[in-house]
Amino acid sequence: MNVKSIINNHHFTLINNETNLDNKINKLFASDLMSHVMGFAETEDCLVTVLNNINVLGVASLLDFTGVIFSHGVKVNDSIIQKANELDIPLIQTKLTTVEVINELHKLGE
Amino acid sequence: MESTITTYNIERNDIGNAGTVASLTKRALKRQGLSREFVKTVTIGVYEAEINVVIHSYGGEVTVEKADDYIEIIFKDVGPGIESIENAMTEGWSTASKYAIENGFGAGMGLPNIKAVSDEMDLHSSKEGTTLRIRFYITEDCYER
Numbered sequence: 200m201n202v203k204s205i206i207n208n209h210h211f212t213l214i215n216n217e218t219n220l221d222n223k224i225n226k227l228f229a230s231d232l233m234s235h236v237m238g239f240a241e242t243e244d245c246l247v248t249v250l251n252n253i254n255v256l257g258v259a260s261l262l263d264f265t266g267v268i269f270s271h272g273v274k275v276n277d278s279i280i281q282k283a284n285e286l287d288i289p290l291i292q293t294k295l296t297t298v299e300v301i302n303e304l305h306k307l308g309e
Numbered sequence: 310m311e312s313t314i315t316t317y318n319i320e321r322n323d324i325g326n327a328g329t330v331a332s333l334t335k336r337a338l339k340r341q342g343l344s345r346e347f348v349k350t351v352t353i354g355v356y357e358a359e360i361n362v363v364i365h366s367y368g369g370e371v372t373v374e375k376a377d378d379y380i381e382i383i384f385k386d387v388g389p390g391i392e393s394i395e396n397a398m399t400e401g402w403s404t405a406s407k408y409a410i411e412n413g414f415g416a417g418m419g420l421p422n423i424k425a426v427s428d429e430m431d432l433h434s435s436k437e438g439t440t441l442r443i444r445f446y447i448t449e450d451c452y453e454r
């Protein structure tokens with residue numbers, strides 16, 4: 200699975216620059232607590248979260264995440280989008296809930 | 310034997326810049342050819358400690374010492390201190406403010422994470438401030454092959 204295969208699904212929209220779309224995703228990791236992410240996520244994971252603030256990108260960059268999916272239709276402000284463009288981290292938005300995201304992307308397989 | 314020391318200031322509640330020390334340390338270690346796994350370990354420890362100074366203290370200072378066989382990071386802040394270190398080290402125990410929680414912090418996992426990733430950790434605290442020292446050993450295995 201990579202970001203391109205995710206945004207090919209109509210539920211998911213890329214909301215920043217088209218960079219690093221082909222990078223292979225290690226696995227999805229869902230959490231809204233930064234220290235859970237820090238403690239348990241792995242390098243090249245793709246984060247699924249409803250937490251729409253700049254620290255998410257700090258963590259995503261420190262752990263070399265392949266992307267961040269904002270679920271539940273949360274709004275993502277311009278400063279986050281700008282920061283993601285600087286860091287070359289793809290951001291994806293979806294109206295699906297976190298559980299629905301996992302179910303939907305599970306179909307894509309590896 | 311070569312050793313470099315770098316110092317940074319951390320401002321209270323400056324969540325927008327929180328993670329800067331972790332990010333700069335990560336970059337420096339990567340440049341020195343240290344492995345991704347090792348760099349990730351150090352980054353996690355530095356990030357959690359840095360955030361704690363930002364969200365729980367009145368501000369402080371960080372010193373990063375990189376020697377050939379270890380990297381040591383000392384976080385020193387100016388209060389209000391930790392009432393019970395034992396509680397603070399317990400997973401899930403947190404006094405995070407509403408502001409910190411809104412920003413995704415406050416799971417009470419930071420200090421346990423630091424303990425898990427570091428090779429040495431000492432935490433001392435009084436009303437005048439908290440000092441956290443963490444050290445990671447650098448062996449040949451820590452370098453990218």
Ligand SMILES: Nc1ncnc2c1ncn2[C@@H]1O[C@H](COP(=O)(O)OP(=O)(O)OP(=O)(O)O)[C@@H](O)[C@H]1O
Nearest residue numbers: 234361365390397403404414415416417418419420
């Ligand atoms: N530098 C500090 N100054 C004052 N209190 C601190 C400091 N660092 C930690 N603490 C106290 O220790 C508690 C536990 O810290 P820990 O990092 O484990 O969890 P947290 O910061 O509350 O949440 P998380 O790290 O999961 O986002 C904090 O809630 C706070 O009460």
Ligand SMILES: [Mg+2]
Nearest residue numbers: 357361419420
């Ligand atoms: Mg913490």
